Amino acid sequence: MKIESLEDLREDFIGEKRVHIFNAGPAALPLSVLREVQEHFLNFRGSGMSITEISHRSTLFEEVINDAIDRTRRLLKLSDDYHVLFIQGGASLQFCMIPMNLALPGRPVTYINTGVWSTKATKEAHVQGKDVRVIPAPEDTDFSSLPTDFTVDKQSSYLHFTSNNTIKGTQWQQFPDAQGVPLISDMSSDFMSRPFDVRPFGLIYAGAQKNLGPPGVAVVIIREDMLKRVPDTLPTMLKYTTYRDKKSLFNTPPTFAIYVIDLVLTWLEETIGGLTEMEKVNKEKASLIYEVIDESEIYQGVAEVNSRSMMNVAFRLPDEKLEQSFLAEAGNNGFKGLRGHRSVGGCRASLYNAVTIDSVKSLATFMREFEEKS
Ligand SMILES: *Cc1c(COP(=O)(O)O)cnc(C)c1O
DSSP: OOOOOHHHHHHHHHTTOOOEEOOSSSOOOOHHHHHHHHHHSSSGGGSSSOTTTSOTTSHHHHHHHHHHHHHHHHHHTOOTTEEEEEESSHHHHHHHHHHHHHOOTTOOEEEEEOSHHHHHHHHHHHHTTOOEEEEEOOTTSTTSSOOOSOOOOTTOSOEEEESEETTTTEEOSSOOOOTTSOEEEEOTTTTTSSOOOOTTEEEEEEEHHHHTSSSSOEEEEEEHHHHTTOOTTSOGGGOHHHHHHTTTOSSOOOHHHHHHHHHHHHIIIIIIOSHHHHHHHHHHHHHHHHHHHHHOSSOEESSOGGGBOSSEEEEEOSSHHHHHHHHHHHHHTTEEOOBOOTTTOSEEEEOOTTSOHHHHHHHHHHHHHHHHHO
């Protein structure tokens, strides 16, 4: 795979074929990955078929999925008692599979509620009649900050939290102390953006379309001891054990999505050089935009400073009219996807792994120029 150089990017921008993608999800993918897909699409590894036409039982596809699993294991330094699974249905199906598979009989489940996505996750445990305990975000901050001081019921089956809150742009810098209870995390919007210690985690999941690949699949990392909880009575497709036993090939998996994930992981390992390197780049990108916000008279950050996300920078302008003209002018200048989530409005720049420093620098410059003019 070719290393993505700035020259490559410029070539595309000059041709006006590509824009700066700040989408919240589906989101930017590394240009070198897209090129690789394009170049080999009609004849995948000499098969004379495209990746979307070959059998999911073929050796060729097995190589792809095994490579994606191996790379995930290496990038996260997973020990042998963790399994890497690919499950369709996005992060949202995990909201329901988690309580279904992992709530222990007669014991509560605990959720830290830090925004829209954790609220949705919590709802799925309620729907199933589980004994749900909720640790709320600080009151009156409207999800712009994270809870700091809380106790977890030691009887809890698990403690669920959202590592990065995609909509309001808050992120746990240090993961919550689970106080001995297995941690479960929705890492959809910051998975593989930084290194972390997986050992406190019983399960980690991420919808691929934010930081890892195209839509169509969630990556689930689950520890062996958690699998012992899975009730026999669940439908086959909703049991984590099915995906472990059949190596995510019980039925036809989303082959194209898994293939692109494997390419993104290859890029992460070989071009970027792993998660420590990725984190450095991500920190630099985020600080470029937060710097503009902190020095500005018109941009106001949504998240409280010590809860700020490296991945999603949410900000507002003084009034709706100025926001609209900012978004329109940004769009005209090739900066796409900056509109905030429909539930909160405002603006949001998603700076996932594949968004280049070059794109972020250009956005920072654009924001400064826009402020000077307005
Ligand atoms: C986008 C997102 C989801 C929803 O993902 P789907 O794959 O669409 O179900 C869940 N959690 C977080 C944190 C997200 O950012």
